[in-house]
Amino acid sequence: MNGLINYVSCAALWLGLAVRAPDLLRHRHDPYLRAICAVLGLAGLCFLLGAPPTVGAVNRLSGVPNLAAPLTYAAITGYCAASQVLVVHWRGGPRVRRTARRWTLAYAAVVLGIVVAFVLGDAPVERRTDLDTYYATTPFIAEMIVLYLLAHLTAVTVTTVSALRWARQVRGGLRAGLLLLGAGSLCGAGYSLVKLVAVGARWSGHDWSALGTTVSPAAAGLGALLVVVGVLVPLVAPRVAEWRRAGRAYARLGPLERALDDLLVRRALRLPRPRFASPATLLMWRRTSIHNALGHLDAYGDRDLYDRTRADTLAATGDPGLAGASAWAAVIVDALRREADPARRSPPASGTGRPLAPSPDAATLARIADVLAGAVRVPAASAVPSGRTTAGTA
Numbered sequence: 433m434n435g436l437i438n439y440v441s442c443a444a445l446w447l448g449l450a451v452r453a454p455d456l457l458r459h460r461h462d463p464y465l466r467a468i469c470a471v472l473g474l475a476g477l478c479f480l481l482g483a484p485p486t487v488g489a490v491n492r493l494s495g496v497p498n499l500a501a502p503l504t505y506a507a508i509t510g511y512c513a514a515s516q517v518l519v520v521h522w523r524g525g526p527r528v529r530r531t532a533r534r535w536t537l538a539y540a541a542v543v544l545g546i547v548v549a550f551v552l553g554d555a556p557v558e559r560r561t562d563l564d565t566y567y568a569t570t571p572f573i574a575e576m577i578v579l580y581l582l583a584h585l586t587a588v589t590v591t592t593v594s595a596l597r598w599a600r601q602v603r604g605g606l607r608a609g610l611l612l613l614g615a616g617s618l619c620g621a622g623y624s625l626v627k628l629v630a631v632g633a634r635w636s637g638h639d640w641s642a643l644g645t646t647v648s649p650a651a652a653g654l655g656a657l658l659v660v661v662g663v664l665v666p667l668v669a670p671r672v673a674e675w676r677r678a679g680r681a682y683a684r685l686g687p688l689e690r691a692l693d694d695l696l697v698r699r700a701l702r703l704p705r706p707r708f709a710s711p712a713t714l715l716m717w718r719r720t721s722i723h724n725a726l727g728h729l730d731a732y733g734d735r736d737l738y739d740r741t742r743a744d745t746l747a748a749t750g751d752p753g754l755a756g757a758s759a760w761a762a763v764i765v766d767a768l769r770r771e772a773d774p775a776r777r778s779p780p781a782s783g784t785g786r787p788l789a790p791s792p793d794a795a796t797l798a799r800i801a802d803v804l805a806g807a808v809r810v811p812a813a814s815a816v817p818s819g820r821t822t823a824g825t826a
Contacts (some may be wrong), residue, residue, distance in 0.1 A: 435483030435484045435485050435486065437479075437649050437650065437652075437653040438479040438480065438482055438483035438484075438486075438649070438653075439479070439480070439483055440653065441476070441479040441652065441653045441656035441657065442476040442477075442479040442480045442483075442656075443476075444476075444656055444657055444660045445472050445473075445475045445476035445479070445656055445659070445660050446472070446473070446476040447660065448472045448660035448663050448664050449469055449472040449473050449476065451664060451667065452465065452468055452469055452472065452663070452664075452667070453469065455667075456469050463517075463521055463528075463532070464518070464521045464522075467514055467517045467518035467521055468518060468663060470510075470514035470517070470518075471511065471514045471515055471518055471659075471663075472659075472660065472663060474507055474510045474511035474514050475511050475656060475659065476656075477507045477510075477511075478504060478507045478508045478511055479652070479653075479656060481500060481503055481504040481507055482504045484560040484561055486500065487500040487501075487504075487560045488500075488558075488560055490503065491558055497555060497556055497557065497558045498555045498557075498558055498559065498563060501550070501555070501563050501576075502546050502547060502550040502576065505546045505576065505577075505580040506543045506546055506547070508580055508583075508584050509539050509542045509543050509546065509580055509583050509584070510539070510543070511584075511587075512539055512542075512583050512584055512586070512587030512588075513535060513536050513538075513539035513540070513587075515587045515588070515590075515591045515617075516532075516535035516539070516587055516590060516591075517532045517535055517536065518591075519590055519591055519594045519595075520532045520535065522594060522595075522598060523594065539583065539587075542579060542580070542583045545575075545576070545579050546576050546579060546580055549572045549573065549575050549576035549579065550572070550573070550576055552571075552572040553567075553570060553571060553572030553573035553575075553576065554570065554571075554572075554573070555567055555570065555573050561644075561645045562641045562644060562645050563577075564577050564581075564627055564630065564631055564644050565630050565631060565633075565634045565639070565640070565641040565644055566641070568630075568631045568634035568635060569634060569635065574631075577631060578628075578631065581624050581627050581628050581631070582624075582628075584620070584623075584624045585621060585624035585625065585628070588617045588618070588620035588621045588624065588655075589617075589621055591613070591614070591617040591620075592614050592617040592618045592621060595610045595611075595613045595614035595617060595662075596610070596611070596614040598610055599611050599614065604669060605665050605666045605668070605669020605670060605673075606666045606669075608662075608665050608666075608669065609661075609662045609663065609664075609665035609666040609669075610662065611662070612658050612659075612661050612662030612665060613658070613659055613662030613663065614662075615658045615662075616654075616655040616656065616657070616658030616659035616660075616661075616662055617655065617659065618655075619651045619652070619654045619655030619658060620651070620652065620655040620659075622647075622648075622651040622655075623648045623649075623651045623652040623655065626643050626644065626647045626648045626651065627643075627644050627648050629643060630643040630644040630648075631644075674712065675710060675711045675712065676711075678710070678711035678712040678714070678715045679711040679715075681715050681794070681798060682711060682714050682715040682718055684798050684801055684802070685715075685718050685719065685722065685797060685798060685801050686801065686805075687801045687802075687804040687805035688722055688764075688797060688800055688801035688804055689718055689721060689722055689801075691764065691765070691768070691804050692721070692722060692725040692726075692764075692768070694768075694772065695725050695728065695729070695768060695771065695772070696721055696724070696725050699725075699728055701721065701724040701725055701728060702721045702724070703717060703720060703721065703724075705717060719794065719797065722797060723791065726764070726791055726792070727791075728771075729764065729767040729768065729771060732766075732767035732768075732770045732771050733763050733766075733767050734763055734766055734767070737759075737762055737763055737766055738759045738760070738762070738763045739759070741755075741758055741759040741762040741763070742755045742756060742758070742759035743755075745758040745759065753795075753796070753799060754799065754803075756796060756799075757792075757796055757799035757800045757802070757803050758803050760792055760796065760800045760803075761800050761803040761804050764800070764804075765804075
């Protein structure tokens, strides 16, 4: 085996660690974040140390046959401890620190047991992939193997149950992350169970070492992928949702910006479009352009037209928000016509000034765009004395 699964799994887990590291640096005293980062870091270390090329390198450099085995088992046990601490902080309660300390001490004892068993045992033949089954009947080495497998099985079982139970109580990205984390921990349980089955078969005189060298690594690799995705989903989901909202708001304002496009270009009121920008940045850019245009049109706004259009729409629909947006749309179209007319460069003499103060907020801008796009139907403004054009609704 070339250890590809191990190295890919390690890279995936440490990528997740790199994503969470900035949060840890900003909130270094947050025990929850510390536990998450410990889980990702130690899980990646387990895969790195368990890769056959790494096993050979450790054994060769140390000069001790199979020294990589207790190191890997100790890393797995550390991962188990971090998983239990993470579960404790998830659950919360008045005794979080005490319970977390107990789990840490328990798994520290397991690590000590692994070290003592390896020192007392005899494993002179290097086994890079099947040490579990090869030494399953060797005194002390067999105990070391069973000890780490049971510790790992206990940890992933508790994590699976806790994650899936909590997932039933929450929604959204957190629920998806917990389901993935529970599934990944379940795959980890499959790793331990398959290993234990292969060891048990060796005790009964059968050679099922292929289970430990093929099925277990695959289960562990899949579990690592699910765990890292599960940890990242709650972090990424809010950002994705924010980008989706910003993208929809950006598209919704399109009709309003297009209505103002000639003015924006002619008066150089539009800022350069940002490159490789997030949807939130693009939304801010479009809103800024719109507000720049509306600021320029202030002097051309007809308050009488605004008041008439708002009153007519409010009487017809009973919706104050729609009435205000319809009035704004009518005034904007009328002001654009006046501003662009060479024969009428100066602002109108009566009924003028800012039609509404303050300027439209984000929600009103979106409704104005809907009116201009014809997404909503509004009544036409009442007739205007002295020959003015109402502009109606575009």
